[in-house]
Amino acid sequence: MEHDAFRLIGTPRFGGILVVSDHASNRVPADIDLGIALEILTQHVAIDIGVGPIGAAMAQRPGVAAFQGNVSRLVCDFNRDEHLPTVVPIASDGHAVPGNALDHAGHEARLARFFRPYHDALAATIEAAPPALILSLHSFTPRLATSEHPRPWHVGVLYNEDERAARVAIPLLEAEGLIVGDQQPYSGKLLNATMNRHAEADGRPYLGIEIRQDLIGHAEGQAEWAERLWRIANRVAIAIDE
Template structure:
């Protein structure tokens, strides 16, 4: 079976600030909008490949800002979620969506098992294997880890307005989400809600459960309304806002006398 990615296309994973000493490990599964060359345009016009259906607008920029502000490592996934949504397991219909929002994805229709397997092996497995190896290495070094996955959402979905600025998502383990909700709730200029605009019933907690839940790590998923971070000023504002919240969360969870910071050298 031919592989999904050509030798000149590069791996799905980019690790930023790998040796960052912060306990925070940032993950951005929907950072990129690149379509593997072997898939063409998935039958979509160019304008659709820049829309939110293809990637989380602004999420990578805020994640990179947080990586710098917190001196934290960041793991990015560079291929479009239309090719494979890395926040979904292989058995999920949404892993290779036939419809995204209200848009048909012709290149995902009637996929043969071999074609699905090529995407699983080419994008999903390398990305999550890289996250696992990274967390295993930190654990072997005795470094504390706290997972934060970064996402964005559309202000309107299928004609319905979403009345929030920041969603704080979790599944069974709400420890970090509760703390972030309490800290963000102090801010009077934004609307923050728990498990909106999505929740665990929508299957969006795959990365959290796979890497955070299985290891017993504190973890949370942050969803920012994408029109707020589609430009540099908004990205800088949200980076500063979330950096302060996460720094305070780290200080409460890991008092300086109990946490072992990873060496940045």
């Protein structure tokens, strides 16, 4: 299933795993001019590099489906609260986005076209086939352009108030020989809007994962992480149901 705002890969199953990736695409619709250089669309400010193929690969497994954003986060950032101006960002990591300097009507039109259909469809998907676990999948750049500090973690685990899945997943990831960030490279208490809305608000179990982009910017790494996350997500789902 594909919509202007989202795509659904695979068939959601009751008691299965739903992989949610807000920033899986760098697509900019032809009728939107962001006023940026095309090469910016290949960078982390425009897309969570690698997560789209990982979600799609995981959705080939029985009981797994992937719900993915279908436009660049520079067009509409689905992992923000609707009332915040950053839902249609005018800048990101030092890059200005002049095409997003919208008036109220233009901003509202962007929300109506992308943000609300995305979240309405995600809510309907979860309600129709409640998963045992929602895997919120993002990726992060090894170094922000606006920072001198490298990010050494291979993977981060993020959460807000509900840390059930995180406490199970962190040692499983560490057992794979990975450097794991607990609320790193940033905190899920600050950046968790989609899971706050669709998981925490209803007490649904979820696991927030951030993978460093240089590990999954190629097919080999994507396949490795798709298999790893499938194994770990299943173990987490079983553990928190006991």
